[in-house]
Amino acid sequence: MIYTGKNFVKQVKPIPQNLELAPTLARRVFQLRELRNMTVKDLAKSCRMPIGRIEDIEYGLETWLSTTDRQVLAKALVVEPVLLQEVETRPQLLNESLEREIKLREITEIILQGRTDLECLDCGHTLKCSIQHGYDIEGRPIQFAKAFCLKCPFILR
Ligand SMILES: [Zn+2]
Secondary structure (H helix, E strand, O other): OEEEOOEEEOOOOOOOOOOOOOOOHHHHHHHHHHHOOOOHHHHHHHHOOOHHHHHHHHOOOOOOOOHHHHHHHHHHHOOOOHHHHOOOOOHHHHHHHHHHHHHHHHHHHHHHOOOOOOEOOOOOOEEEEEEEEEEOOOOOEEEEEEEEEOOOOOEEO
């Protein structure tokens, strides 16, 4: 704290330009906390989060934050929220989208084999499947699998 006239102003140094920021959320939160000279307890207190929550983040158990949590944490660490956001990862969502991609390819294969009795990935209802014929850019005939759900907006093209 520094005393300026009647007001106490919290002295916060900007992040040094030459500082190499840690590449993961866990390490970056730790790094910024150290830089701000705060203990886990201090940080938890100023974020109004349980200490265990800060520990989860620093141990890498939590790898992404909600918008509110990010803002609160960034404010406590006196940085822009984007400095945290840029190192957040959502492994769960990545896996989900990868899984879906694999399922869509499977469906495509099955339709091209001539099956039409498939279920919608999203709702389990009947899919209307068809094979469309076309030509690739070199004029060779190719087949496309098409499908749409009779009940929900699912569509394969
Ligand atoms: Zn459906």
